[in-house]
Amino acid sequence: MIKFRTIVLLTVVSFLISSCATKQSVIYFQDNVEKDALSVSQNISTKYENHTIQKDDILNISVSAIDMTSIAPFIVDNVQARTPDQYLIEGFKVDENGKVNLPLIGEINVLGLTTSEASRFIQQELSKSIIDPIVNITFLNFRFTILGEVNNPGTFTVYNPKINLIQALGLAGDITMTGKRDNIKLIREIDGVTTKTTIDLTNSDFMNSEAYYLEKDDIIYVEPTFTKITNSGYIGPLGSIATFISLLLSVAVYSQN
Numbered sequence: 001m002i003k004f005r006t007i008v009l010l011t012v013v014s015f016l017i018s019s020c021a022t023k024q025s026v027i028y029f030q031d032n033v034e035k036d037a038l039s040v041s042q043n044i045s046t047k048y049e050n051h052t053i054q055k056d057d058i059l060n061i062s063v064s065a066i067d068m069t070s071i072a073p074f075i076v077d078n079v080q081a082r083t084p085d086q087y088l089i090e091g092f093k094v095d096e097n098g099k100v101n102l103p104l105i106g107e108i109n110v111l112g113l114t115t116s117e118a119s120r121f122i123q124q125e126l127s128k129s130i131i132d133p134i135v136n137i138t139f140l141n142f143r144f145t146i147l148g149e150v151n152n153p154g155t156f157t158v159y160n161p162k163i164n165l166i167q168a169l170g171l172a173g174d175i176t177m178t179g180k181r182d183n184i185k186l187i188r189e190i191d192g193v194t195t196k197t198t199i200d201l202t203n204s205d206f207m208n209s210e211a212y213y214l215e216k217d218d219i220i221y222v223e224p225t226f227t228k229i230t231n232s233g234y235i236g237p238l239g240s241i242a243t244f245i246s247l248l249l250s251v252a253v254y255s256q257n
Contacts, residue, residue, distance in 0.1 A: 048162055048213050049213070050114040050115070050116070051114065051115075051139070051142070051161045051215070051216065052112050052113060052114055053094060053098075053110045053111060053112065053113050053114070053115070053118060054094065054098075054111070054112075054216075055094055055095070055096055055097075055098055055111065056093065056094060056096075056141075057093070057094045057139060057141060058091040058092070058093050058094075058139070058140040058141045059091055059092045059093075059094065059100065059110075059115075059118075059137050059138070059139065059140065060091050060092075060137065060138045060139075060140050060159075061074070061091075061092050061100075061102070061122065061135065061136075061137050062135070062136045062137075062138075063122075063126065063133055063134070063135050064133070064134045065126075065130050065131060065132060065133045065134065066131050066132050067130070067131060070129075070130045070131070071104075071126075071130060071133065073103030073104055074102075074103050074104070091140040094110060094111070097109075097111075098110065098111025098112070099111070102122065104126060104129060104130070105122065105125045105126065108121070108122065108125065115137040115138060115139070116137075118137050119135040119136060119137045120135075122135045122137075123135040138159050138160075139159065139161055139216075140157075140159070141157070141216070142157065142158055142159070142161045142216050143155055143156065143157045143158075143216065143217060144156055144158075144163075144168060144214050144216070144217065144218040144219070144220065145217075145218070145219045145220070146168060146169065146171075146172040146219075146220045146221075146222070147219070147220070147221050147222070148179065148220075148221045148222035148223060148224065149175055149176045149178055149179025149180070149222040149223065149224050149225075150169065150172040150173055150174065150175055150176060150179065150222055151172065151173030151174060151176055152171075152172045152173035153172060154172070156168070156171050156172070158171075161214075161216070162213065163213070163214050164212050164213050164214065165184075165186070165199065165201075165206070165211065165212055165213075165214065165220070168214055168220065169220070175201075175222050178224055178225050178227055179222040179223070179224060179225065180222065180223040180224070180225055181200075181201040181202055182200040182201065182202045182203075183198060183200070183223050184198065184199040184200075184201060184220065184221070184222055184223075185197070185198060185199075185220070185221040185222075185223070186198075186199055186211050186218060186219070186220055187218070187219040187220075187221070188211075188215055188217075188218050188219075189217060190215075197209075197211045199211055
């Protein structure tokens, strides 16, 4: 009976060693953890770059003026644009030449402009026929996708493109306890070239990188921990090694008795 209990105990200990999650694998921003009594603050120098308007973007162009009847065509003609996912949304679509066709103005080129720059440009054009127009532009197709070990995976659309990685993960319900926080994959397409960046959320250095603020159509993937994989039925090489070590310990204990 004693031999049996010893074997069981060793087996359990071996399994726990191979599958337990440590504090270091769960806590974010560990470079600011366990400091002296006086906490040390860090200066984050990340600079947000305004997103520019690109081909196939869908813009919400809101126009107001003292005489609202003068801008009625904007309210009536705010067209329905079909997104790549075949959803119909109201907005003005940028064509393949970087132009939008607007009421009262006609075609104007907005390619490469920020939403603020485009707003001022359209406002100047409208001022030729409307008294004191006010123009506000937002993106309707700023989307990103979060997959893997988060509580609410999916594709999210936001109207304020100034969103960072932490805020995005918050929209997805945060990383689960079985998600790797030190090996986040960010997949991004830049000028037709797909790049993949690995991010370690346990170290705040990522806040100074280009991966901190999201770009349109970014994909974020959170890998599962070893515990999650083993609980899913896949042991893998590390699990096999742990099982083998447990067996050797059991045999050693048995032979000594």
